[in-house]
Amino acid sequence: MNSKFLEGGREGFRTFLPLSVGLVPWAIVTGVAMRSIGLSPLEAFGMNVIVFAGTAQLGTLPLIAVGTPIWLIVLTALVLNLRFVIFSAALAPAFAGERWPRRVLASYLLVDGTFAVLSDRLLKATDPHWRWGCYIVPSLWCWALWQLFVMVGVFGAGALPQDWSLEFMATIALLVMLVPMCATRPMMLAAVAGGVGAVLMRGLPLKLGLIAGIFIGIIAGFAAEHWAARRRSS
Amino acid sequence: MSEGWWLWLTLFLIGGTTMLTRGSFIIPGERARLPPVAHRVLRYAPAAALAALIAPDLLLDDGALDPFNPKLLAGLLVIVIAWRSRNPWLPFILGMGALLAMRKLLGW
Numbered sequence: 001m002n003s004k005f006l007e008g009g010r011e012g013f014r015t016f017l018p019l020s021v022g023l024v025p026w027a028i029v030t031g032v033a034m035r036s037i038g039l040s041p042l043e044a045f046g047m048n049v050i051v052f053a054g055t056a057q058l059g060t061l062p063l064i065a066v067g068t069p070i071w072l073i074v075l076t077a078l079v080l081n082l083r084f085v086i087f088s089a090a091l092a093p094a095f096a097g098e099r100w101p102r103r104v105l106a107s108y109l110l111v112d113g114t115f116a117v118l119s120d121r122l123l124k125a126t127d128p129h130w131r132w133g134c135y136i137v138p139s140l141w142c143w144a145l146w147q148l149f150v151m152v153g154v155f156g157a158g159a160l161p162q163d164w165s166l167e168f169m170a171t172i173a174l175l176v177m178l179v180p181m182c183a184t185r186p187m188m189l190a191a192v193a194g195g196v197g198a199v200l201m202r203g204l205p206l207k208l209g210l211i212a213g214i215f216i217g218i219i220a221g222f223a224a225e226h227w228a229a230r231r232r233s234s
Numbered sequence: 235m236s237e238g239w240w241l242w243l244t245l246f247l248i249g250g251t252t253m254l255t256r257g258s259f260i261i262p263g264e265r266a267r268l269p270p271v272a273h274r275v276l277r278y279a280p281a282a283a284l285a286a287l288i289a290p291d292l293l294l295d296d297g298a299l300d301p302f303n304p305k306l307l308a309g310l311l312v313i314v315i316a317w318r319s320r321n322p323w324l325p326f327i328l329g330m331g332a333l334l335a336m337r338k339l340l341g342w
Contacts, residue, residue: 022322029326043241050249055280059287060248070244076287077248082279084255089268092259100263107257165333168305171291172312172329178284179316187281194282195289202290202297210286217282222275 008125008133012118016138019113020145026054027146029169031153033058036166037065044154048147052108055177056080058170065167072210079214087115094122094131102132109139186228190221304336 034044034057051057056077063073087110095103118135125131160166182188194217201209201216259268268276292309293299300306312329319325336342 025322025326039241043245046242047245047248050245051252052249053252055284056248056252059283062287062291064241064244070240070247073244074247074251076283078251078255079279079283081251081255082276084252085258086268086273086276088256088259089273092263095260096263098263100261103261103263104257107253107260110256110260164330165337166330168308168333169326169330171288171305171309172326174284174288175309175312175329176316176322176325178281178288179313181281181284187278190278191281191285193285195285198286199289199293199299202294210290213286213289214279214282217285218275218278221278221282225274 002129004127004129005133008127008130008135009137010133011121011130012134012136012138013141015117015121016114016142019117020138020142023113023142023145024149026173027149028153028156029173030054030057031150031155032157032160032166033061033153033170033173034150035154035157036169037061041154045151048150051077052143052146053081053111054146055174058173061170062167072208075211079211083112084110087112087119091115091119091122094119094125094135097128098132106135106139109136109143111139111142114139114142186221186224189224190217193217193220304333304342307336308333 030048031044034047035041039047047057059080060073060077063076088107091106091110095106098106114135118138122131122135125134157166178191182191194213196213197216198210198213201212203209204212288309292303292306293301295303308329311332312325315325315328
């Protein structure tokens, strides 16, 4: 541990701390949602450590609950996680000089919040120790906080009445994630087309309607962006 | 629900997708770059996927279209709250409150 590492760690932690408070309700809701579909506390803890991605967890729970074919569950998780490819590509230069165990650990811990507030600092940093501290300290804090409050939800869920439609908390959580994304018109169109598409295509065999809806949404958003750019340039 | 080892297999595969996507460029370690078109297409994946998961829950009842139901009204309320307020608890409290009020008090 050297002083540059600690300095970077402090900077990263201070930057991420205010945002990390916002994780608490998510974590609790994820815990409650996992219990509400019938996962045991051990299974819920396992999912939380193995997957460690709130969106993928909340998004796949309803599918696990009704016994959806495994390939469709995994495909849905993959689509929900595709944004990480962008984050990973953006941050890769910051970790290119690290050895592989660190690159694996950095990948496992990569979440939206730390990426959003730290990526600028990480890419501009010149000292590798400072940079590693600035990433790993807030990321580990985020992991611990997430695990702790998911467990609060898992064990607190038992105290809530069974007939409270608690599974709706997962839908609320997904909505709260979606709303701020729709700030631009193409993104809003992608969401509307994805939702309408999934509803209209619900009759497709093998529950392919969900995947069809997602593709319709992606194409709609991309097309809207393309046309908006063309109109501006002409 | 999926049970036993089948459930654990599902969880490991879901976890595999998070490692695969998060590590896609960080783990190889070379300065690989994402083509700009892929970057632009991928940006729309989360919004489209979230909406595709949410819409059927809000609009369908047992597979049939039901455009006027308590979940949809509670969902619309959540959208307004999430859009207007930064408080992270409010959408959950008011959304669940509205759904329970409609179901329990109004018997809907």
